[in-house]
Amino acid sequence: MWKVIALDLDGTLLGHGGQIAAVTIAALGDFAAQGVWITIATGRGFEDTERFMEENGLGSAAGFPHSLICEERDLYILENAGYAADEVWNGTLLEREKQALPELRRCAAEYGRTAPCFINSLWFQEKRGFVEMTFGTVEQAAEFCQQASQNGSWPAGFRPVRNHRGVTFRHETVGKGAVLTELLRRLDVTPGEVLAMGDSHNDLDMLMCGVWPATTDNADDLIKEVVRSGQGYVSEQVSSLGVADVLKNFRP
Template sequence: MTIKLIALDIDDTLLNSKGEILPSTIAAVHDALAQGIKIVLCTGRPLAGVKSFLAQLGIAGDDQYVVTYNGAIIESVAGRVLVKHLLDRATYVRLTEFAAAHHVPFNVLDEHSTIYTADRDIDFMTVVQAMENSAGMLVRDPAEMPADFAIAKGLFVGRRAVLDAAEPAVMAEFGDDFYVVRASPNFLEVMAPQVDKGKGLAELAKQLEITAAEVMAVGDEANDLPMFSFAGTAVAMGNGSEIAKGHADYVTETNDAGGLADAIRKLALAPVKN
């Protein structure tokens, strides 16, 4: 089956261990775009946090797309929103109260790339999050926010040991009502129940009239598994988690060894005719 859309995770997939895009990746993406293949970044970040990568890859315009906030918002690269699934202010209150009771750093992201937290002592990972996502940050108690305030996702953040200890309680409290995923060792995220990367990718593919068999997804972590389940071709990075590799159709080289470019060329690009 011809690949018409390639969905790419960002951290440790598109980016190498230095947080850079390899020249071989840029060249492979350019060749894919030239063959009419959609390259869709599927990420937990907001659009503002991926614009620099899109520019490096040469992905622009209102007919190219991103799946952001782990699937909570699907939009064009130009910022036209196709689909969004947000959480309401009452959920923000509930999550914040839980975090305070369990002494876990917590923040939320709204749909405009602004971080809100009730924590007066800002955890270092929240600062990193703001920097990586080009996000503003405000210290606000939920009670200070208007009744119609909505968020794209909530994030329990901090050191691995802190989240390891908190994760069972978070899952027990919120797992039945929301999509809860450990996106990385330092981020445990809560989103609307109809949200994940796979559902977002499926919604986008439907609008583009592309079948699952025509989709290739590449990732490295647990939050990439839903798009692995949807895509006809699932590729795990060689540096990825064992759970990601176990759910993939193909395991490529690591993000430092050009694994993404290799996978694109081997599995998606049509042979060049002389």
């Protein structure tokens, strides 16, 4: 039996239109009723994530997910009145990332001259704490990411993280894997008691932090390879139907 289930949002729990299949919600409800801690782990901000939960009847109304990992950095725990931010954790990591914004901005602008990309606005950079470059295609983003990984001109401690066509530069203490690891420490759960699901590059560190990995048919090929090599489960169904399939059939 899993002690924690960690789920990416877009492309995993959410399909097109932001809907979660009823069969998936029911399966998650069964696990929650048995005391399993369910957490979302997403690159989306809190407002979006909370809205998707409410629109699907989750959150306070359902009693789960018990926590939200948002922006691949911030932690929110479900309490009676709703999700409460972990102010200390979130504030510390946001500040750590924001300190590097001026240098990251300079680097992104320099690379932007040689690559076809859109850079998020200063307003978003200040609010969310990171610079994001969005490319025309996944291949362009992947190629940039590959080059940037080998280029030492980025601020120390930062690394490129790709999510489909977008590339962000994030501090090494931030990421779905790092925050999930912190959550497991607090819950006194070992990674071997955890199921984690994601479909994209920004899920890699979460899928590779010692947990049991699973993914859906719509996932990037690289993600499927990583899941298979980690003795995980690749569903033949897409997004939330794939999650339901994994919950029903994956018994390592």
